[in-house]
Each structure stands twice: as structure tokens, then as C-alpha cells.
Amino acid sequence: MGPKRASLLTSELGVETVGDLLRVYPFRYIDRTSITPIRNVRSDLAYVQIQATVVSSTLLGPGGSNHMAGGGPIELRAAKRLSVIVDDGTGQMEMVFFKGIKWNYERLKPGSAFLFFGKPSDFNGRLNMVHPEIDNPVIGGPDAKGTLTGVYPSTEKLKNAGITGKVMCKLQATALSACLPEVKETLPDYVLKENSLVPLTYALRNIHFPTDSYALQKSVRRLKFEELFFLQLSLLKQKYIQSRGSIGLPIVKVGAAFNACFNALPYELTGAQKRVIREIHGDMKSGHQMNRLLQGDVGSGKTMVAVLSALLAVDNGYQACIMAPTEVLAQQHYVNISKYLAPTGVRCALLTGSSTQKERREIHAGLEDGSIGIIVGTHALIEDNVQFHALGLAVIDEQHRFGVDQRAKLWSKGPDNIPPHVLVMTATPIPRTLAMTLYGDLDVSVIDELPPGRKPVKTAMISDAKKPAVYKFMREQIAKGRQVFVVYPLIFESEKMDLNNLEMGYEEILKRFPDPDYKVAIVHGQQTSEVKNFNMSAFVAGRANILVSTTVIEVGVDVPNASVMVIESAQRFGLSQLHQLRGRVGRGADESYCVLVHDFKTSAEAKKRLELMCSTNDGFEIAEEDMKMRGPGDLEGTQQSGLPIKLSIASLAKDGLMLNEARAYADKVLSADPKLELPVNKLLADGLREGKYDIKDYSKIS
Numbered sequence: 001m002g003p004k005r006a007s008l009l010t011s012e013l014g015v016e017t018v019g020d021l022l023r024v025y026p027f028r029y030i031d032r033t034s035i036t037p038i039r040n041v042r043s044d045l046a047y048v049q050i051q052a053t054v055v056s057s058t059l060l061g062p063g064g065s066n067h068m069a070g071g072g073p074i075e076l077r078a079a080k081r082l083s084v085i086v087d088d089g090t091g092q093m094e095m096v097f098f099k100g101i102k103w104n105y106e107r108l109k110p111g112s113a114f115l116f117f118g119k120p121s122d123f124n125g126r127l128n129m130v131h132p133e134i135d136n137p138v139i140g141g142p143d144a145k146g147t148l149t150g151v152y153p154s155t156e157k158l159k160n161a162g163i164t165g166k167v168m169c170k171l172q173a174t175a176l177s178a179c180l181p182e183v184k185e186t187l188p189d190y191v192l193k194e195n196s197l198v199p200l201t202y203a204l205r206n207i208h209f210p211t212d213s214y215a216l217q218k219s220v221r222r223l224k225f226e227e228l229f230f231l232q233l234s235l236l237k238q239k240y241i242q243s244r245g246s247i248g249l250p251i252v253k254v255g256a257a258f259n260a261c262f263n264a265l266p267y268e269l270t271g272a273q274k275r276v277i278r279e280i281h282g283d284m285k286s287g288h289q290m291n292r293l294l295q296g297d298v299g300s301g302k303t304m305v306a307v308l309s310a311l312l313a314v315d316n317g318y319q320a321c322i323m324a325p326t327e328v329l330a331q332q333h334y335v336n337i338s339k340y341l342a343p344t345g346v347r348c349a350l351l352t353g354s355s356t357q358k359e360r361r362e363i364h365a366g367l368e369d370g371s372i373g374i375i376v377g378t379h380a381l382i383e384d385n386v387q388f389h390a391l392g393l394a395v396i397d398e399q400h401r402f403g404v405d406q407r408a409k410l411w412s413k414g415p416d417n418i419p420p421h422v423l424v425m426t427a428t429p430i431p432r433t434l435a436m437t438l439y440g441d442l443d444v445s446v447i448d449e450l451p452p453g454r455k456p457v458k459t460a461m462i463s464d465a466k467k468p469a470v471y472k473f474m475r476e477q478i479a480k481g482r483q484v485f486v487v488y489p490l491i492f493e494s495e496k497m498d499l500n501n502l503e504m505g506y507e508e509i510l511k512r513f514p515d516p517d518y519k520v521a522i523v524h525g526q527q528t529s530e531v532k533n534f535n536m537s538a539f540v541a542g543r544a545n546i547l548v549s550t551t552v553i554e555v556g557v558d559v560p561n562a563s564v565m566v567i568e569s570a571q572r573f574g575l576s577q578l579h580q581l582r583g584r585v586g587r588g589a590d591e592s593y594c595v596l597v598h599d600f601k602t603s604a605e606a607k608k609r610l611e612l613m614c615s616t617n618d619g620f621e622i623a624e625e626d627m628k629m630r631g632p633g634d635l636e637g638t639q640q641s642g643l644p645i646k647l648s649i650a651s652l653a654k655d656g657l658m659l660n661e662a663r664a665y666a667d668k669v670l671s672a673d674p675k676l677e678l679p680v681n682k683l684l685a686d687g688l689r690e691g692k693y694d695i696k697d698y699s700k701i702s
């Protein structure tokens with residue numbers, strides 16, 4: 001291949017070698033045996049492939065809701081939409097394009113036939129397909145032999161350079177015949193046997209050119225397993241080396257301080273809290289270092305778990321630190337925790353950026369001589385040159401982005417070079433398969449139960465045409481003394497349009513809720529932190545009835561008197577963000593409400609998200625659905641959205657079972673050979689050394 005095309009393959013698909021090319025897999029196959037007659041196409045079918053001839057092709061302007069209903073023909077440059085009517089002898093349907101208009105207009109000439117693949121939908125009673133994938137027709141009709149032809153990930157640039165699907169197939173065929181004999185197996189023989197996997201050469205040949213669907217199935221399984229297995233191996237290996245290998249401080253007995261706090265609790269712990277405390281205690285007395293992630297939805301009572309765990313450490317002669325992401329949260333923690341500790345006599349201190357020199361000196365001394373049992377602070381605590389007498393447990397709150405490297409910093413803080421136990425807590429629900437991957441080196445505990453008596457937030461979606469009803473509802477709530485959040489999307493803080501929306505929304509609210517009857521505060525990311533704090537505290541203190549803001553309020557604010565969360569343009573938010581926002585209300589004793597306002601542009605998919613929000617308050621259910629909804633199906637199979645690791649064939653959303661299988665097997669391999677030093681595991685050690693499976697950027701996890 002010439003240098004120009006080669007460099008395009010590199011920049012577009014990351015392909016530098018023939019080996020890389022062979023690892024660019026088709027993301028679907030054209031099954032020549034299954035072509036659906038248009039007569040049988042219904043809008044509730046998932047995906048269909050039809051073969052039909054173009055009857056007409058019409059360029060349309062911005063107006064007009066469909067081809068039949070007006071918005072007449074228009075010249076190419078001004079076209080906003082292309083409507084193509086196709087016919088296969090059993091019926092007609094419309095193909096619609098909003099993008100690639102020129103390209104498709106020139107290609108889809110009346111009289112020529114194509115294969116169209118896509119999701120049929122119903123538009124004003126007419127069947128259509130928006131942005132179908134298009135292939136050349138199968139000559140002579142469906143092929144009885146049922147050959148499967150791979151469809152490869154592609155981009156606009158690749159297509160423009162003539163690297164079409166057909167060219168890609170040819171490239172793969174050439175690569176296979178030239179290089180397949182040189183492809184080295186990546187998995188040891190025993191791994192293949194024990195997991196019934198086909199050899200790599202077989203899998204590569206059949207993933208590109210399957211002899212039949214069974215061969216394809218076996219090849220897909222082999223390649224997915226390889227990917228997930230190496231991923232888990234890489235994560236678990238760290239765990240074996242760092243924790244299973246290292247000695248843990250013996251935190252065994254349940255003593256006086258724990259019991260004093262426990263007996264004075266104003267409520268009964270939930271079953272989930274009790275279970276999690278047992279899991280933590282089990283780790284801490286095991287003789288190995290604990291590295292545990294605790295997931296629990298907003299309000300599930302993680303603080304109490306942290307406090308009781310810290311007291312276990314204190315009872316065994318060690319200290320504990322509890323770290324929060326912001327000063328405000330650290331302070332809130334300190335106030336709460338001090339209350340719980342009152343009956344125990346354990347000394348607790350707060351150390352943050354705003355501690356004075358004098359306080360700092362005292363605290364440092366107290367930590368060094370061991371008189372301070374529990375220290376609360378920001379994450380900066382570990383950066384600080386704090387010396388502990390005997391740090392036994394570090395709790396990191398609300399920080400699921402706390403990566404391996406950062407945790408490693410803590411390890412040097414323990415006594416006699418023994419690392420402290422580590423507990424990371426987060427309210428960001430992460431689907432289990434994702435947690436397992438991102439935190440493969442952590443054990444995971446889940447608080448899956450809220451304290452009794454919590455009222456779920458009543459959630460409704462409403463179109464923005466009905467906003468007056470929302471205003472009326474807000475007035476009623478304010479009349480009862482409650483406060484209201486109104487949130488606007490501001491996804492990129494610099495986007496003028498978003499800010500305009502926010503400012504227009506603010507004007508509107510001011511008009512509907514005029515001074516002096518109502519007080520409205522506004523907070524957004526482009527204010528100075530002084531202005532922001534001033535407006536924020538006005539709302540927190542109850543001086544403002546309404547807080548208009550961007551998502552800056554997502555974390556941290558605790559205003560128990562706020563009972564209504566209105567989210568504008570809710571269709572533009574992701575599910576996890578909506579859940580976090582909704583978590584801002586429902587913290588007091590009153591009934592609380594979340595109103596999702598959406599506009600006419602809301603897609604069917606976005607509607608599904610909003611409906612899900614209305615149907616459940618369960619963060620984990622939402623997270624699982626979120627991943628299912630956005631996991632697969634990105635543009636032409638080139639990306640998995642929002643993940644810090646790039647998987648080329650496996651999907652965390654869909655391959656959960658295989659992920660479990662791969663993880664269990666990786667665990668088995670490592671328990672026999674933790675450092676992968678045995679000759680039989682040489683291939684595995686080599687595979688990991690390439691670093692392909694390391695998670696490099698934790699900040700991408702959201």
C-alpha cells in the first residue's frame with residue numbers, strides 16, 4: 001500500500017503494522033442469507049437488511065417534515081436533508097440522510113440497487129431508515145451458501161481516500177496470506193485447552209473471513225476472551241504483588257472504642273452496612289493488606305461504615321485517616337464524625353489547607369505521638385509531610401478516580417514499612433463489570449440498601465411547552481417554605497450558546513418570580529469563586545428561594561430544605577449526571593420532586609433515558625442501563641464511549657459473563673504463579689509487558 005494510505009490507516013485506526021491491521025476486526029457481518037423484504041419490515045424490528053433499487057432521490061431544505069409533505073426540492077449546497085425512496089418489488093421505504101448528503105446523493109442514483117442495513121422507524125406513519133449503512137447489492141439474490149462478509153470500522157477520511165469496505169477486505173486477505181504463518185500465539189497451550197479456545201491463527205482467519213457462523217462464533221469467543229483475560233491479568237497481577245503479597249497490619253479484635261460508638265448509635269445499622277463492616281473487618285484481620293472499594297448510593301450511610309472501620313483500627317493500637325475531595329466536605333465529615341466519637345473518648349482532628357500554622361504544628365505532633373486516633377482532611381493529607389505514629393487505615397471518600405498510583409503513595413505511610421489498609425468509597429454507581437475492570441485490583445463491597453424511611457424522589461418528565469405548570473408547582477412549594485434548584489446544561493463552560501441559555505433562563509425566572517416576593521440566586525462556572533460562594537451560601541442559608549445554576553452543584557451541596565430539582569434540557573444530560581443531580585434533593589423529611597424538562601428535539605433514545613429516571617431511584621439500576629444504552633452502537637464501531645481502556649472486540653456492557661469467566665481464570669493462573677515467572681506462562685508475561693492493557697488515564701472514568 002502507498003505511504004499516503006498507510007499513514008491514513010495509522011492516524012484513523014491506529015494501524016502501524018500488518019499485525020495491527022489483522023487486529024482491526026469487522027464489527028458486523030453481512031449475512032447474505034438474511035435479506036428482509038420491505039413488505040415484512042416493521043418499525044419495531046431491531047435491525048434489518050434490505051436490498052432495493054433507488055426510485056427517487058430528493059434534496060430538501062430545513063423546512064417540511066417529510067418528503068411528501070412539502071419543503072420542496074432544493075439545490076445541493078443548501079440541502080439539509082436527503083430523502084431517498086427505494087423499492088424492492090414488495091414495497092417501498094424512505095432512506096433519510098442529514099449528513100453525508102452530497103456523497104450519498106451522488107452514489108444513490110435512481111435505478112441502481114444497494115444493500116441497506118439499519119434500524120427501521122416509523123415517521124408519521126411511513127417506514128424509514130435514518131443513516132442506513134450501505135453496501136453493494138448481492139448479485140443474483142441471497143447466497144444460499146451463506147457467506148458472511150465483514151464490515152470494518154471506517155471513517156469519512158478513509159472512505160474519501162478510497163479505503164472502502166471492499167478495499168479493507170482485500171487488504172485483510174493480502175495480510176492474512178502474507179503473514180498468518182508468522183503470527184505468534186499469545187496464549188499458552190494449557191490456557192487454550194482449559195478454556196476450549198481456538199488457536200490465534202484460526203481465530204484471525206475466521207474473524208475476517210468466516211467459513212461459517214460456527215467458526216465465527218468460536219473465533220469471536222477466543223479473541224474476546226484473550227482481551228478480557230489479559231485485562232484482568234494485568235489488574236490482578238498488581239493486586240497479587242501489592243496486596244496478597246504484602247503483609248497487612250493485624251486488626252483483629254473488636255474493642256472498647258468500637259463498642260462504645262456502636263452502642264450509642266441513634267439508629268440500627270442497615271443489613272448492608274453490617275455486611276460491609278464484616279467484609280472490611282475480615283480483610284483487616286486476614287494478615288494481608290486490604291484494598292477495597294465501597295460503593296453505595298447517595299445517602300446509603302457510608303460515613304458510619306468509615307467511622308466504625310476506623311475505630312477497629314484504633315482498638316488495635318493504630319490510627320486512621322479519613323479523606324474527602326473538598327474542604328467543605330472534610331469539614332462536614334469532621335463535625336459529624338466528632339459527634340459519633342464523643343462516647344468513645346478517641347481524639348479526632350481536622351487538617352485542611354486552611355488550618356493555621358499553630359493548629360498544624362499541634363496536629364502533626366498529635367499524629368506523631370499517636371494521641372490523635374482519627375484525622376479527617378482533604379486528599380492533600382497524603383501529600384502533606386505528615387508522619388503517623390502507626391497509620392492502620394486510610395479511608396478515601398467520594399473518590400472513584402483515585403488511581404493505583406495515588407493509592408500507592410499511601411503505602412509508605414504505614415508503620416515498619418507495612419502499608420495501611422485502604423478503603424475507597426464512592427457514591428458514583430459504576431456497573432459491576434466496569435468496576436471490576438477499572439478496579440480489578442480492588443475488592444468491591446456494595447451498600448445496596450438505603451436506611452429505612454427514605455422517600456424516593458418523585459420524578460416526572462414534561463415538555464417545555466408546559467413550563468407554566470412547572471412554575472405554578474414551584475410557587476406552591478416555595479409557599480410551603482421549600483427551596484428549588486433549576487439546573488441548565490453547561491457541558492462546555494466556554495460554549496456561548498449554553499451560557500446564553502442559562503442567562504435567558506435566569507431572566508425568565510426573574511420575570512416569573514419577581515423581587516421582593518421571591519429571591520433568586522445564580523451560580524455558574526464563569527463567576528469568580530467569591531461571587532459563586534456568596535450566591536451559593538445565600539441559597540444554603542435559605543435567603544434565596546431559587547438557585548439557578550449549571551451542573552456546578554452536582555457534588556457537595558447539602559440543602560435539606562430544597563425539595564424540588566428542575567432540570568432544563570434534561571435530554572442533554574447523561575443518566576449518571578441526572579442521577580447525581582436528583583440526589584441533591586430528597587435529603588430532608590419532606591416529599592421531594594425532580595422535574596425533567598425536555599424540548600421537541602428530544603430523540604427517542606433520550607426519551608428512554610428520561611423515562612428510566614422516572615421509573616427508578618436506584619443508582620445501580622440506572623448505571624447498568626446507562627452502560628447498556630451507550631455501550632455499543634457508537635459511530636461505525638470505532639469507539640467505546642467514556643472508557644479509559646480501548647477494547648477492540650469485547651464489550652464491557654455485553655460481555656459481563658465472559659468478563660467474570662476471564663477474571664476467575666486470571667485469578668487461578670496468578671494464584672499458581674503470582675509473578676508469571678514459570679516457563680509455561682512466558683507468553684502471558686510477554687503479553688503484559690506490551691502495556692496494552694494498562695489503565696493510563698483515570699480521569700476519563702466518570
Ligand code: ADP
Pocket residue numbers: 267268269270273296297298299300301302303304427451452
Ligand atoms: P453517604 O453514603 O451518602 O455518605 P451518609 O453517611 O452521609 O451517606 O448518611 C446519610 C444520612 O443517613 C446521615 O444523616 C446518616 O446519619 C444517616 N444514616 C446512616 N446510616 C443510617 C441508618 N442505618 N439508619 C438511619 N439513618 C442512617
Ligand code: MG
Pocket residue numbers: 302303397
Ligand atoms: Mg458521604
